[in-house]
Amino acid sequence: xxxxxxxxxxxxxxxxxxxxxxxxxxxxxxxxxxxxxxxxxxxxxxxxxxxxxxxxxxxxxxxxxxxxxxxxxxxxxxxxxxxxxxxxxxxxxxxxxxxxxxxxxxxxxxxxxxxxxxxxxxxxxxxxxxxxxxxxxxxxxxxxxxxxxxxxxxxxxxxxxxxxxx
Numbered sequence: 529x530x531x532x533x534x535x536x537x538x539x540x541x542x543x544x545x546x547x548x549x550x551x552x553x554x555x556x557x558x559x560x561x562x563x564x565x566x567x568x569x570x571x572x573x574x575x576x577x578x579x580x581x582x583x584x585x586x587x588x589x590x591x592x593x594x595x596x597x598x599x600x601x602x603x604x605x606x607x608x609x610x611x612x613x614x615x616x617x618x619x620x621x622x623x624x625x626x627x628x629x630x631x632x633x634x635x636x637x638x639x640x641x642x643x644x645x646x647x648x649x650x651x652x653x654x655x656x657x658x659x660x661x662x663x664x665x666x667x668x669x670x671x672x673x674x675x676x677x678x679x680x681x682x683x684x685x686x687x688x689x690x691x692x693x694x
Contacts, residue, residue: 563607563614565598571618571659575694578659579604579617581686586615587678591669612669615679617661617687620694622653625660636680652676654683658690 571579580603588595593609606615624630624643631642632655640652640663648667653660661683669675 561610562597562599563611565602565605565607565611565614565616567600567602567604568616568619571604571620572694575618575659575692576604578687579661582617582659582661582682585682585686587682590678591672591675593669609669612666613675614664615661616664617659618694619653619660619662621660621692622662625653625655633676635676637684638676638680640676640680654687656689656691657683657687658692659687660692660694661687 570576583603583606586595586606590608590613593612596607596610598605598607604616604618607613622641625641633640633642633652638657639655641655643651643653645651645664648670650665650670652663652665654662663676663679665675
């Protein structure tokens, strides 16, 4: 996997207007809907613990979308804006992770494998962490580069760097 050094950083001065816009947008977003998200197969206990810690630190809004309840409820899954942005933690190592031609990005200290999906959306998967976390973003929200900022902060704070053996 080739991880290009494209880093996303939020500057304090530009973050204030952006934060105000996110608050306004999230007030319009419905958090009452639910998203059908299949949890990954039962990961090892240590991975499940890391995912539970991550679940507790995930942001309430991502790309201006409010957090959505997942069905079934699980500490391994989360969603925003219905199923516009879906997270699954504790997934097995994706086969694409071994492909040196795959694209990747670094966001706030977290390496993400980047895969374009057939429907125009993207799948981002953390690399070099003790638990693999996958974020699938629909086509409409795939162009928001700041979408991974809050998620990366949560991952960096809860899932230590290392190589997952799962």
